[in-house]
Amino acid sequence: MRFGSFVFPVSHRPDDDSAVIDSTLDEILLAEAIGMHSVWLTEHHFDGAAAHADPVVLGAAIAARTSRLKIGFAVVELAFHHPVRLAVQTSLLDNLSHGRLIVGLGRGSAYNHYEYLGFGITMEEGIARLDEAERLLVAAWTGQDLSHRGEHWNVEFPMLRPRPYQKPHPPLIRACISEASVVNMAKIGRPIMIGIQTLDTLQHRLRRYRETMLESGGTEQDAEAALEQCWASRDLFVADSYDEAREIAEAGFERERTHFRQAREMYNPGGFPPPDPNRPLPAGESLEHAFIMGTPTQVAEQVAAMRDIGVRNLMLKLNVGEMDTNQVQKSMSLFGEQVMPHFA
Numbered sequence: 001m002r003f004g005s006f007v008f009p010v011s012h013r014p015d016d017d018s019a020v021i022d023s024t025l026d027e028i029l030l031a032e033a034i035g036m037h038s039v040w041l042t043e044h045h046f047d048g049a050a051a052h053a054d055p056v057v058l059g060a061a062i063a064a065r066t067s068r069l070k071i072g073f074a075v076v077e078l079a080f081h082h083p084v085r086l087a088v089q090t091s092l093l094d095n096l097s098h099g100r101l102i103v104g105l106g107r108g109s110a111y112n113h114y115e116y117l118g119f120g121i122t123m124e125e126g127i128a129r130l131d132e133a134e135r136l137l138v139a140a141w142t143g144q145d146l147s148h149r150g151e152h153w154n155v156e157f158p159m160l161r162p163r164p165y166q167k168p169h170p171p172l173i174r175a176c177i178s179e180a181s182v183v184n185m186a187k188i189g190r191p192i193m194i195g196i197q198t199l200d201t202l203q204h205r206l207r208r209y210r211e212t213m214l215e216s217g218g219t220e221q222d223a224e225a226a227l228e229q230c231w232a233s234r235d236l237f238v239a240d241s242y243d244e245a246r247e248i249a250e251a252g253f254e255r256e257r258t259h260f261r262q263a264r265e266m267y268n269p270g271g272f273p274p275p276d277p278n279r280p281l282p283a284g285e286s287l288e289h290a291f292i293m294g295t296p297t298q299v300a301e302q303v304a305a306m307r308d309i310g311v312r313n314l315m316l317k318l319n320v321g322e323m324d325t326n327q328v329q330k331s332m333s334l335f336g337e338q339v340m341p342h343f344a
Contacts, residue, residue, distance in 0.1 A: 001307055001343040003335075004038035005031040006074060006233060006317040007058075010256055011051035016322075020051040021058075023325045027318060028062055030329055031069065034336025038070035038102065040231075040315055043077045045115050047263035056089045063097035070100050074193055074231075074315065075175045077108035079126030080119045083133045083153065087140035087160055094165040101166070104193060105134055106175035111260075114267035128152075134172070141169035173229065179205060186212035189222060191229035193315065196284035202232055203309035228312055235291045236316040237323075238299050238334040245293040245331075252321030253287050259321070292316070296338035303343065 007028065011020040028039050039062060041055035052058040059071045071093070076086065094101040107130040108123070109115050116123050132150045139146055140160050147156040164170055173191045176182045185192045186209045194205055206227070213223045235253070239245035264272035275281065283289040292302045306314060316335075319328045 001303070001311070002037040002313045003340060003343075004040050004070075004072065004231065004313065004315045005036055006040045006042070006315045007052075008042050008049070008317055009051045009319060010259055010322050011048040012255070012259060012322055014048065017048065017051045020322065024052065024319075025061065025065065026325070027328060027332065028069070029065060030332050031318075032066045034332060035340060036069065036336075037313075038072050040072040040074035040104070042074055043080075044109065044112065045080070046118055047112070047114075047259075047267065049260060049263065056086075056093060059093050059101070060096060063093060063100065068100075070102055071097055072102035072173070073104040075104040075106035077115070077126075078105050078130055078133045079108040079116065079121060081133075083136040084140050084155055084157070084160075087137050090137075090170060091141060091160060091162055091164045094170050095162050097165075099165040099170075101170040102173060103137075103170045104173045104175060105130075105137075110177060111264055111272070112267075113269060114263075117269070138169060138172070171229065173231070176205075179208065182209050183212050185209075186226075187216045189213060189216075189218055189226050191226050191231075193231045194233065196233050196235075196290050198283050198289055199305065199309055201283070202306075202311070206230070206310045227310070231313040231315045232306065232311045233315045233317070234306070235293075235320050236299070236318055236331070236335065237291065237293045237320070238296055238331045238339065239293075240295065240334075242294040242298060245295070248323060248327055249291050249293045249320065250287055252319075252323045253290065255321035257285060257321075296334050299335065300339045300342050303339065307343065 007024060009020050009024045011017045031039055041058055042050050043055045044050040045053055055073050055076060062071055090101060090103055107126045113123055116126055129152050132152050136148055136153055139148060141164050144159045173193055174185050176185060176192045176194055182192060182205050194202060210223045213226060237245045237249040292299055318332055
């Protein structure tokens with residue numbers, strides 16, 4: 001299995017942003033030191049949910065400080081970027097990192113209307129732009145004498161410079177919230193990131209992804225190659241005892257969920273509706289489903305359970321809800337020294 005660090009640093013107060021960004025960079029350097037495959041950078045705006053806000057700029061800082069880590073986006077909120085400008089920035093980052101870039105795309109938040117308003121569009125416009133934006137991004141990376149006439153953009157230029165380091169372009173991966181999105185990406189053979197789901201749901205979606213690829217004309221070899229690039233998500237905390245791990249994980253998880261909920265209530269037009277008591281919580285809002293936690297032995301067992309249902313790549317949020325930096329680094333060290341070797 002491959003392991004990646006999902007970087008989602010919550011900063012609860014604006015005055016803390018700089019310190020959170022600094023500690024996040026320290027955690028990323030440790031991720032490389034313990035042998036992680038990749039670091040995955042998210043994008044959110046205006047509420048401190050991602051203290052760095054801009055994954056492209058942070059990616060450049062990481063490229064300058066590391067030599068081996070893959071630098072992935074999980075994800076660039078494509079609704080907030082002009083595709084040609086993003087093509088220029090990512091092509092430069094691919095060169096700066098000597099081909100370590102993975103471009104994860106999504107339309108943007110499914111809940112934070114205020115992010116869209118801050119960029120002068122609506123959530124519905126973000127959805128409508130996604131496919132054309134991705135087509136234009138790829139065309140900009142690879143084309144010459146480009147002339148694009150679309151619903152949302154009309155552009156023409158001779159050639160993008162610099163050209164991407166990776167040929168024909170950095171690998172693309174798409175975030176999928178729903179099963180319908182999984183199916184749509186499987187039809188075109190696009191690797192996917194699957195957010196936190198129960199083991200049963202995750203196994204079903206990976207199976208459905210493979211079946212759809214084969215039904216759409218892909219070969220077994222094609223399906224295997226695509227699944228080798230698909231990622232599943234969990235939060236992680238490792239400690240010397242289960243009780244210690246749970247106590248720290250539970251506190252961070254509650255801080256994070258409270259932060260997200262309060263931001264949506266304050267900033268979304270009309271607030272944010274309370275959860276429906278008649279419906280079960282989504283897996284990502286349940287501590288039991290969201291976290292892999294415990295001693296190194298217990299964590300290894302939980303990771304093995306994910307491997308056994310077909311997960312090849314595991315994206316781990318290592319700092320949840322602005323945890324104490326020393327505790328996070330100890331957890332990461334335990335994971336690198338006592339868990340990762342079992343899955344090499």
